[in-house]
Amino acid sequence: MSRIGRHAVGSSPACQDSSVAREASSSNGFVKDFFRVVNNGHLGPHQKMTKPADSRLVLLGNPGVGKSALIVRFITSRFIWEYDPTLECTYRHTVMVDDENVTMEILDTAGRGENILQDGNINWGEGFLLVYSTTDRGSFEDILHLHQHIASVKKTQNFSCVLVGNKNDLTHERKVEQEEAEQLAVELSCCFFECSACDGGDAVGEAFKELHRDVVRRRMVNSMRRRRSSAQQMKQVLNKMFTKINS
Ligand SMILES: Nc1nc2c(ncn2[C@@H]2O[C@H](COP(=O)(O)OP(=O)(O)OP(=O)(O)O)[C@@H](O)[C@H]2O)c(=O)[nH]1
Secondary structure, eight states, rough: OOOOOBBBBBSSSSOHHHHHHHHHHTHHHHHHHHHHHSSSOOTTTTOOSSSSSSSSEEEEETTSSSSSHHHHHHHSSOOOOOOOOSSSEEEEEEEEETTTTEEEEEEEEOOOOGTTTTTHHHHHOOOEEEEEETTTTTHHHHHHHHHHHHHHHSSOOOOEEEEEEOTTTTTGGSOHHHHHHHHHHHHHHEEEEEEEEEBHHHHHHHHHHHHHHHHHHHHHHHHHHHHHHHHHHHHHHHHHHHHHHHO
């Protein structure tokens, strides 16, 4: 089995250091391919880049639910059985969404509790994939807590997220029914995808793409709201001026 080396939690989340790629690529041919794809510009939340990404997405969920596996599946259409846990990395990936080439930056968080809930990561992110494993009831129950934490850092319930139930290939180990996850998605007002990073299928890519769409939609709505409110403010100022002049 191959392991992919990445930066430890607490260090810079960027992985563009070619030595990391070289170290990882020594394991086998596929890992080499993987890094060639994702090494096409890894950037951390605090790093500058030439062209801003079209969306910044963050994967959150308990350890072992398959966050890294989902990213690898999305970026490379492949599955790797084993990853180095408690590491964190940001990937830059360009993909077609609705006939448009878009660039996403994707942050793979790692660790437990406070580690994955770093405010810096949450402030940086525009959209969140809330990932649980269909084989791990605790990871599903923790989703609400993750959502509440994001809301408290963002100071609004109005943020983009999708709920993702991973590992649905492990049918005999299922601990979370699809219906209850659908119910939770209704409560959180978000889309829900059940998928398997191992088996592949469209659902993995769709989860990322739908999150991207939601980020773009909300951005547009918010900027329209801001424009409308500044136009209203201007109207009020002008009204006051005319009232003064007329009196
Ligand atoms: N059967 C199956 N195994 C999976 C699937 N996704 C991930 N795994 C396995 O689950 C384990 C954990 O996957 P990771 O992608 O490292 O999970 P993670 O959420 O990134 O874990 P941390 O880095 O510790 O936060 C690995 O052994 C994967 O091979 C899946 O869809 N099906």
